[in-house]
Amino acid sequence: MITAKPKNKQEVLEAVVIRFVGDSGDGMQLTGSQFSDTSAMFGNDVATFPNYPSEIRAPQGSLYGVSGFQVHIGSIEVSTPGDNVDLLVAMNPAGLKTNLYAVKPGHTIIVDTDSFTKKNLAKALYETNPLQDGSLENYRVIEVAMTSLTKESLKNVEGLDTKSITRSKNMFALGMVYWMYGRSRDHTFDFFNKKFKTKPHIVEANTKVLNAGFYFAETIELIPNAYTIAPAKMRPGTYRIIMGNTATAWGFLAAAEKSGLELFLGSYPITPATDILHELVKHKHFGVKAFQAEDEIAGITSAIGASFAGDLAITTTSGPGLALKGEALGLAMMVELPLVVVNVQRGGPSTGLPTKTEQSDLLQAMYGRNGESPVIVIAASTPSNCFNFAYEAAKLALEHMTPVVLLTDGYIANGSAPWKIKSITDMPAIKNNKIKEVKENWHPYDRDEVSLARNWAIPGTPGLEHRIGGLEKDRVTGNVSYVPENHEYMTKIRAEKIKRVENYIPELTTEFAESGDLLVIGWGGTYGSLHSAVKQMNEEGYANIGFAHFNYINPLPKNTEEVLKKFKKIIVCELNNGQFAKVLRINFSGYEFLQLNKVQGLPFGNSELIEKFKQLVK
Amino acid sequence: METTAVKEYTFKDFTSDQEVRWCPGCDDYVILRSMQKALPQMGVKKEDVVFISGIGCSSRFPYYIDSYGMHGIHGRAPGIATGVKLANPKLSVWVITGDGDSLAIGGNHFIHVLRRNINLNIVLFNNEIYGLTKGQFSPTSLVGQKTKSSPYGNTQPPFSPGELAIGAQARFFARIGGNTPKEMTQLFIEAEKFKGTSLIEILQNCVIFNDGCFTQYTDKAIREDKQLHVEHGKPMIFGINRDKGLILNGLKLEAVTIGENGITKEDLLVHNAKEQDPTLHQMLVRLEYPLVTGIIRSFDDVTLEEREDALTAQVKANSKFTKTDDLFFSGETYEVK
Numbered sequence A: 001m002i003t004a005k006p007k008n009k010q011e012v013l014e015a016v017v018i019r020f021v022g023d024s025g026d027g028m029q030l031t032g033s034q035f036s037d038t039s040a041m042f043g044n045d046v047a048t049f050p051n052y053p054s055e056i057r058a059p060q061g062s063l064y065g066v067s068g069f070q071v072h073i074g075s076i077e078v079s080t081p082g083d084n085v086d087l088l089v090a091m092n093p094a095g096l097k098t099n100l101y102a103v104k105p106g107h108t109i110i111v112d113t114d115s116f117t118k119k120n121l122a123k124a125l126y127e128t129n130p131l132q133d134g135s136l137e138n139y140r141v142i143e144v145a146m147t148s149l150t151k152e153s154l155k156n157v158e159g160l161d162t163k164s165i166t167r168s169k170n171m172f173a174l175g176m177v178y179w180m181y182g183r184s185r186d187h188t189f190d191f192f193n194k195k196f197k198t199k200p201h202i203v204e205a206n207t208k209v210l211n212a213g214f215y216f217a218e219t220i221e222l223i224p225n226a227y228t229i230a231p232a233k234m235r236p237g238t239y240r241i242i243m244g245n246t247a248t249a250w251g252f253l254a255a256a257e258k259s260g261l262e263l264f265l266g267s268y269p270i271t272p273a274t275d276i277l278h279e280l281v282k283h284k285h286f287g288v289k290a291f292q293a294e295d296e297i298a299g300i301t302s303a304i305g306a307s308f309a310g311d312l313a314i315t316t317t318s319g320p321g322l323a324l325k326g327e328a329l330g331l332a333m334m335v336e337l338p339l340v341v342v343n344v345q346r347g348g349p350s351t352g353l354p355t356k357t358e359q360s361d362l363l364q365a366m367y368g369r370n371g372e373s374p375v376i377v378i379a380a381s382t383p384s385n386c387f388n389f390a391y392e393a394a395k396l397a398l399e400h401m402t403p404v405v406l407l408t409d410g411y412i413a414n415g416s417a418p419w420k421i422k423s424i425t426d427m428p429a430i431k432n433n434k435i436k437e438v439k440e441n442w443h444p445y446d447r448d449e450v451s452l453a454r455n456w457a458i459p460g461t462p463g464l465e466h467r468i469g470g471l472e473k474d475r476v477t478g479n480v481s482y483v484p485e486n487h488e489y490m491t492k493i494r495a496e497k498i499k500r501v502e503n504y505i506p507e508l509t510t511e512f513a514e515s516g517d518l519l520v521i522g523w524g525g526t527y528g529s530l531h532s533a534v535k536q537m538n539e540e541g542y543a544n545i546g547f548a549h550f551n552y553i554n555p556l557p558k559n560t561e562e563v564l565k566k567f568k569k570i571i572v573c574e575l576n577n578g579q580f581a582k583v584l585r586i587n588f589s590g591y592e593f594l595q596l597n598k599v600q601g602l603p604f605g606n607s608e609l610i611e612k613f614k615q616l617v618k
Numbered sequence B: 001m002e003t004t005a006v007k008e009y010t011f012k013d014f015t016s017d018q019e020v021r022w023c024p025g026c027d028d029y030v031i032l033r034s035m036q037k038a039l040p041q042m043g044v045k046k047e048d049v050v051f052i053s054g055i056g057c058s059s060r061f062p063y064y065i066d067s068y069g070m071h072g073i074h075g076r077a078p079g080i081a082t083g084v085k086l087a088n089p090k091l092s093v094w095v096i097t098g099d100g101d102s103l104a105i106g107g108n109h110f111i112h113v114l115r116r117n118i119n120l121n122i123v124l125f126n127n128e129i130y131g132l133t134k135g136q137f138s139p140t141s142l143v144g145q146k147t148k149s150s151p152y153g154n155t156q157p158p159f160s161p162g163e164l165a166i167g168a169q170a171r172f173f174a175r176i177g178g179n180t181p182k183e184m185t186q187l188f189i190e191a192e193k194f195k196g197t198s199l200i201e202i203l204q205n206c207v208i209f210n211d212g213c214f215t216q217y218t219d220k221a222i223r224e225d226k227q228l229h230v231e232h233g234k235p236m237i238f239g240i241n242r243d244k245g246l247i248l249n250g251l252k253l254e255a256v257t258i259g260e261n262g263i264t265k266e267d268l269l270v271h272n273a274k275e276q277d278p279t280l281h282q283m284l285v286r287l288e289y290p291l292v293t294g295i296i297r298s299f300d301d302v303t304l305e306e307r308e309d310a311l312t313a314q315v316k317a318n319s320k321f322t323k324t325d326d327l328f329f330s331g332e333t334y335e336v337k
Helices: A028-042 A093-102 A118-123 A146-153 A162-167 A169-180 A186-195 A200-219 A244-259 A274-281 A296-308 A319-335 A362-367 A386-400 A410-414 A484-504 A524-539 A560-564 A579-587 A606-617 B028-041 B058-064 B077-087 B099-105 B107-116 B161-167 B181-193 B279-286 B304-318 B324-328
Strands: A011-013 A015-023 A045-051 A066-074 A085-090 A103-112 A140-144 A227-229 A237-243 A263-267 A289-292 A312-317 A339-345 A376-379 A403-409 A416-420 A467-469 A516-523 A545-550 A552-554 A567-574 A593-597 B049-053 B068-071 B092-098 B121-126 B172-177 B198-203 B227-230 B244-249 B252-257 B291-298 B333-336
Touching: A015 A028, A015 A093, A015 A169, A028 A045, A028 A066, A028 A169, A028 A186, A028 A237, A028 A416, A045 A410, A066 A093, A085 A093, A085 A169, A093 A103, A093 A118, A103 A169, A146 A162, A146 A169, A146 A200, A162 A169, A162 A200, A169 A186, A169 A200, A186 A200, A237 A244, A244 A263, A244 A274, A244 A312, A244 A339, A244 A386, A244 A403, A244 A410, A244 B324, A263 A274, A263 A296, A263 B077, A274 A289, A289 A296, A289 B077, A296 A312, A296 A319, A296 A339, A296 B068, A296 B077, A296 B107, A312 A319, A312 A386, A319 A339, A319 A362, A319 A403, A319 A467, A339 A386, A339 A410, A362 A376, A362 A403, A362 A552, A362 A579, A376 A386, A386 A403, A386 A484, A403 A410, A403 A524, A410 A524, A467 B058, A516 A524, A516 A579, A516 A606, A524 A545, A524 A567, A524 A606, A552 A579, A560 A567, A567 A579, A567 A606, A579 A593, A593 A606, B028 B058, B028 B121, B028 B181, B049 B058, B049 B077, B058 B068, B058 B092, B077 B092, B077 B099, B077 B107, B077 B304, B092 B099, B099 B107, B099 B121, B099 B161, B107 B161, B121 B181, B161 B172, B161 B198, B161 B279, B172 B181, B172 B279, B181 B198, B181 B291, B252 B279, B279 B291
Parallel strands: A011 A227, A015 A085, A085 A103, A103 A140, A263 A289, A263 A312, A312 A339, A339 A403, A376 A403, A467 B068, A516 A545, A516 A567, A567 A593, B049 B068, B049 B092, B092 B121, B121 B198, B172 B198, B227 B291
Antiparallel strands: A015 A066, A045 A066, A045 A416, A237 A416, A237 B333, A376 A552, B172 B291, B244 B252
């Protein structure tokens, strides 16, 4: 075992991956997010990934109750939270046991020795103490009695119970890591002052413990200030760290303001989509009407009602919720009203893996309704571009008078990254199809000749009284019609309306190579993993690998086939059993779509991607 | 509700050009006509009236009213109507539903819309049968009732819509026979006036699949003797000779005859529809003889929109954000040069 051997020379690294792990009540999410926010403000590019159990407080010390937060910080572009870990901070034996596999050999593990009791070791199913049995000899282990040191540093603070004392040991760990990477404590001090405004003794306690950890690392010279991560080269501008779900919520706020409509959200709580509801309920000052309904169905039907009455209406959910909304989504498609359905995908099927990520709702979004029922399907691909695609979903819904399904996933929804803040003035205009006055010979299903979008006559407008509904309507009058030819005509025009959206969306672009031996295809939340793998291979000299990532699924970009035909081999990489590959096969015959699929509730790892791609290009 | 400059409408203004397609002799025609007569008397503009329905015979109703309307999906009209009302509170919003639509597939939405007390009106056509799917038992069908899906008799005990509604915090509940258009028209007007969710249960005869299901109460020859039409502030009197009434005997309601056993008019209960405590209202709803019709409960309470509006005004007054840019550039931002 290497016990904190001092290295005297300053190491300059391009990027480093740090993982904080502990019990689900240990405050690991807070510790990790504090470190990533501080690093972003320092100028690093960052990407984060929380990984926690679905139990709120799983039994202490148990293997399945381990909660983790991974941060990837870099002086270079960082597009994923990283695979292998440079520094593991383990607050208990269970955290060490479940995360040791990810630590690079020779790299550092900080442990709280106080938690390595007989009882905790037994709960983590350790037969012998790993700190003593030599099993960690390939790592640099830094043993710190964090719980006792935390208690010691707080002995003069009054008004604290034992629980709050032991719970602040996460700040001791954070203090140590701040010192190791030369980070300022100011951001976290500010955080304490805001968060515990009314509880000065808690501010004092947390400040003391953070400082104790920081000075502990410095004073006893266990760890030299060995690592520096220089600021990354990023485009100039004003940034903030944003989580995917927040970015999604803000994209809708921006779309409402730009379109001059009021925003209505109908929603029912479901992991991992609920944070969008949490965010939007805060913004009553912008006139946001966020309605927590009695179930998923009332979530979408209330949104359909609000859309009928002229609001920008959205509903948010995750996989099982989308299944429940299916019939109502068909109604919205049939009555041709603007509506955005956000599906933050999680591990399925059924209840599946609620807190884990997956991309297995693609076909549900495309086809999960009765009858011929086409809707627009788009997908965000990074935490920060959730903003753009929420905005785009609203724009497409309003301009084309149709429901739009926006797919994100647990990985980008909970992940955070720097966002170069977009002012509303920089966003594209949003038109809508509202009509204000009676026109001669007006009918509710009158369509724009180019886009085929029908007009939007809202209740309260004199002279435009009309009825819509789920029954088939006459193509001209909008009255109920059972005429066979009319039904076929309406079925085709609804499909054609969605098809024509391809004229309004950007073309597919390729990165790294315009043509060559292998085209790597992905969609949605896997952008970061795929991009960094192809980039790494490109830097290693594989010049014939291109990368095309889809944000528009239905309809597909018009030039998709142009891109496909420039490569000898095509591999479609997805966190499911091959759903997008199926969509491509339906649309483009004569191409062989190889597949790389992973269904473990986890994102792609860099090495598994590179290994596969190398096999294909030899 | 804006009532200024509402033009004088007649029932024709609310009659759409669509051919009405219910079975001949159906009470639905009576309900439609009563509504078309009531709407011009409500002081609302035609363009502000919105009818939302689910699925079933009753749910075709919006097509026949010349106003805004949406024929939705089975059981979900309360959800759609809630969205319409929250998006634009100045609209007069009506939910048209049946016993299957509101109490079976839409039961969850039905209880929650009542609980929230949004200012909209629900008209429940109760015919104790599924009509559009051709004659299966519904959640209000009686035990033993023989239907297409219960050829040996129904084994599922029924809901009483009023009992369920008041249990779900309904502030306004009224009941009326499907063959009394005058009273029905008046109830629609009262429901619109009431601030909060109003529920009107109509005992609607289905001539095809459940003919005569309410005859014992609604037949013209006997209804005066079988129904007590309550009015707020008035004694509970009924009977062709206006000589019968209700008293409270212990914890039970009892029908009595004035002049018998020393009972005088002064002994009868006086109806208080505005009482918050629903105990007596529930007893009136459950009573089988006489069957109580009219506005049984009409308790004034704060509506969901009022709570929401007050909160929004408060948040707006205290917020430093007026534009999204204020939010996006607030808090922990940093510059990259």
